[in-house]
Amino acid sequence: MSVDHFRYDLLAQEALRGVIRKVLADVGRNGLPGEHHFYISFDTRAPGVRLSQRMREKYPEEMTIVLQHQFWDLNVSDTAFEVGLSFGGVHEHLVVPFSALKGFFDPSVKFGLQFEPAQAEGEEEEPAPVEAPVGTTPMPVRPAKGAASEPALASASTQGSGAAAEERPSGGAEVVQLDVFRKK
Numbered sequence: 001m002s003v004d005h006f007r008y009d010l011l012a013q014e015a016l017r018g019v020i021r022k023v024l025a026d027v028g029r030n031g032l033p034g035e036h037h038f039y040i041s042f043d044t045r046a047p048g049v050r051l052s053q054r055m056r057e058k059y060p061e062e063m064t065i066v067l068q069h070q071f072w073d074l075n076v077s078d079t080a081f082e083v084g085l086s087f088g089g090v091h092e093h094l095v096v097p098f099s100a101l102k103g104f105f106d107p108s109v110k111f112g113l114q115f116e117p118a119q120a121e122g123e124e125e126e127p128a129p130v131e132a133p134v135g136t137t138p139m140p141v142r143p144a145k146g147a148a149s150e151p152a153l154a155s156a157s158t159q160g161s162g163a164a165a166e167e168r169p170s171g172g173a174e175v176v177q178l179d180v181f182r183k184k
Contacts, residue, residue, distance in 0.1 A: 016115070020113070037106065038105065038106055039107070040067065041062060041101070041104075042102055047099075071084060079097055079098060080095055080096055080098060102114070102115055
């Protein structure tokens, strides 16, 4: 078998991370259009990931966030994105390098991407079988191992009103398991 000196698999993953970078940058500037919302899974142990000790203890390996109703300060750079989220009523600030991404899913249009974990230098990687050319069929996102087991929080339209609702920032996200959305 011939050796892939170009590492097309890594080049393709980097290009697909660029798709996510572009989409998040647009959302950071203009907000979420229509019914779009995102489930983003990432490796919490990856270099450059910044989150509170509380969140790191709760999700020691992997975390899935949802960008939908309650998120703020979404900033995107060439290498990472940062966002403010509320987890159980506690405001958190996360920084996630694109290299830490494990999955991205937009259920409004049934589009998903899944990424292989980065291999350490010198570690051999067994290539995954290719079922369809890139861009023809989105890959399903596996549920995050460290995702919360509680169902998704109620949307802004079903949340309480009054002073408590006024204190919440607009936009939102929560940690959920993707199994909640799968047909059984």
